Amino acid sequence: xxxxxxxxxxxxxxxxxxxxxxxxxxxxxxxxxxxxxxxxxxxxxxxxxxxxxxxxxxxxxxxxxxxxxxxxxxxxxxxxxxxxxxxxxxxxxxxxxxxxxxxxxxxxxxxxxxxxxxxxxxxxxxxxxxxxxxxxxxxxxxxxxxxxxxxxxxxxxxxxxxxxxxxxxxxxxxxxxxxxxxxxxxxxxxxxxxxxxxxxxxxxxxxxxxxxxxxxxxxxxxxxxxxxxxxxxxxxxxxxxxxxxxxxxxxxxxxxxxxxxxxxxxxxxxxxxxxxxxxxxxxxxxxxx
Numbered sequence: 001x002x003x004x005x006x007x008x009x010x011x012x013x014x015x016x017x018x019x020x021x022x023x024x025x026x027x028x029x030x031x032x033x034x035x036x037x038x039x040x041x042x043x044x045x046x047x048x049x050x051x052x053x054x055x056x057x058x059x060x061x062x063x064x065x066x067x068x069x070x071x072x073x074x075x076x077x078x079x080x081x082x083x084x085x086x087x088x089x090x091x092x093x094x095x096x097x098x099x100x101x102x103x104x105x106x107x108x109x110x111x112x113x114x115x116x117x118x119x120x121x122x123x124x125x126x127x128x129x130x131x132x133x134x135x136x137x138x139x140x141x142x143x144x145x146x147x148x149x150x151x152x153x154x155x156x157x158x159x160x161x162x163x164x165x166x167x168x169x170x171x172x173x174x175x176x177x178x179x180x181x182x183x184x185x186x187x188x189x190x191x192x193x194x195x196x197x198x199x200x201x202x203x204x205x206x207x208x209x210x211x212x213x214x215x216x217x218x219x220x221x222x223x224x225x226x227x228x229x230x231x232x233x234x235x236x237x238x239x240x241x242x243x244x245x246x247x248x249x250x251x252x253x254x255x256x257x258x259x260x261x262x263x264x265x266x267x268x269x270x271x272x273x274x275x276x277x278x279x280x281x282x283x284x285x286x287x288x289x
Contacts, residue, residue: 003287007191037183038274080281082280088163234281
């Protein structure tokens with residue numbers, strides 16, 4: 001079943017790609033990591049251990065998990081399955097990746113969904129680029145879309161033509177930050193963790209977007225400066241009030257728990273911090289009840 005116009009409702013069906021099928025082996029990592037702008041070389045053995053522990057947590061809460069297979073069109077970054085698609089109630093929208101090394105991932109996903117018989121609503125083509133990390137469902141019928149080095153105006157226009165007319169698209173212009181070589185997605189500074197509650201790093205939030213959320217009744221949990229680079233903003237809501245985050249951000253965890261959010265941590269030095277993708281990046285919910 002494909003139905004996911006929320007960031008927080010209980011995950012029923014989840015899409016993943018195991019590190020064994022994305023990283024393949026240490027030789028593959030050694031060949032790619034610098035060209036992909038990873039912060040450090042990933043240790044394949046440790047990455048598999050971390051991923052298995054991450055997967056064990058998800059299996060406790062998610063009834064159905066699907067795995068993408070190995071594919072020669074993809075590389076290390078394909079472990080971050082959130083970026084090549086958007087999921088709506090009517091089907092999957094295939095992105096056109098802003099990072100050139102990831103351009104083969106949407107086609108690989110398309111083949112997977114066709115084999116599984118999942119509906120494909122549309123796909124971005126030609127000059128239109130967009131990545132799933134630049135999209136956040138604000139509510140059931142409103143999606144915020146970052147305008148960044150990874151998602152452009154043509155991508156926004158094509159997405160508007162694909163989506164149902166009842167879905168409002170909110171463009172969000174993102175800052176230069178550290179430049180085009182470092183990924184700054186919309187989800188780099190916001191993760192909804194409950195209805196109308198989001199973990200944010202307000203220093204990167206455009207004022208109109210921040211005010212829009214406040215005007216719609218959102219409350220914020222503010223990530224401290226010292227925990228932004230350790231991806232305290234990248235949190236997966238398994239269901240309302242249950243959050244999965246990378247270990248090593250105690251201040252943010254304390255703020256979450258004070259707000260009534262149950263927190264589960266996992267070790268992510270190899271599978272998250274070195275490649276710049278947290279638990280939301282590693283997953284894509286296909287159905288949230």
